[in-house]
Amino acid sequence: MQYLLFLYGDEDAFHSLPDEEQARIVGAHQAYAQALSEAGSMVAGNALAHPREGKIVRDRLGAAQAEDGPFTDAKEQLGGYYIIEADDLDEALDWASKCPAAETGTIEVRPVWRIA
Template sequence: MQYLLMLYAEEGGWARMSKADQERGVAAYGAYTEALKAAGVWVGSNRLQGTNTATTVRLVDGKSQVLDGPYVDSKEQLGGYYLIEAPDLDAALGWAARCPGSSHGTIEVRPVWSYAG
């Protein structure tokens, strides 16, 4: 089954880190991605651009409304994701716990609803 690991963290945290800490962070994510690939569970992953680039669309009374920025205001923002293939939720949670983002943010694990269409 596929699981989406959504990585949430305070968006400005990266900019406040020293260059050395940023380099360690990049290395940690690189190693984590390689471990997922070596285990055969990696399906895909991406880092997202900042929330200032977000556009929100919603339908109100049958008319499309387009808003700049994210709709939800929170302390942590979605910064990226990993899509993995795992045999069960426990395995997916194990991979989420190993993600570097779990040490400075939140990893939301959600099963992907497979569509047989």
């Protein structure tokens, strides 16, 4: 069973950290990804660029429009994700609790819906 871990955090707070702190957090994610891989639980994982690099696409009245964004007032933005393989939700939650992003941000754990 696959689970998607959405990593929400304060992107600006991260980018305003000193370089060595940023490097330490990146290192913790590399270690986490390695632990996942070695346990045979890693499917995919990536960090996302800052939300200001993103675009929003909406299809309105048959015409797709691209806009800058997302612009949200939320303190936390989607900053990365992991897709993991786990036997059940308990195992997925256990992995989520080990994710370095859990310490400062929020992790949303969602089962991947299998369309048969």
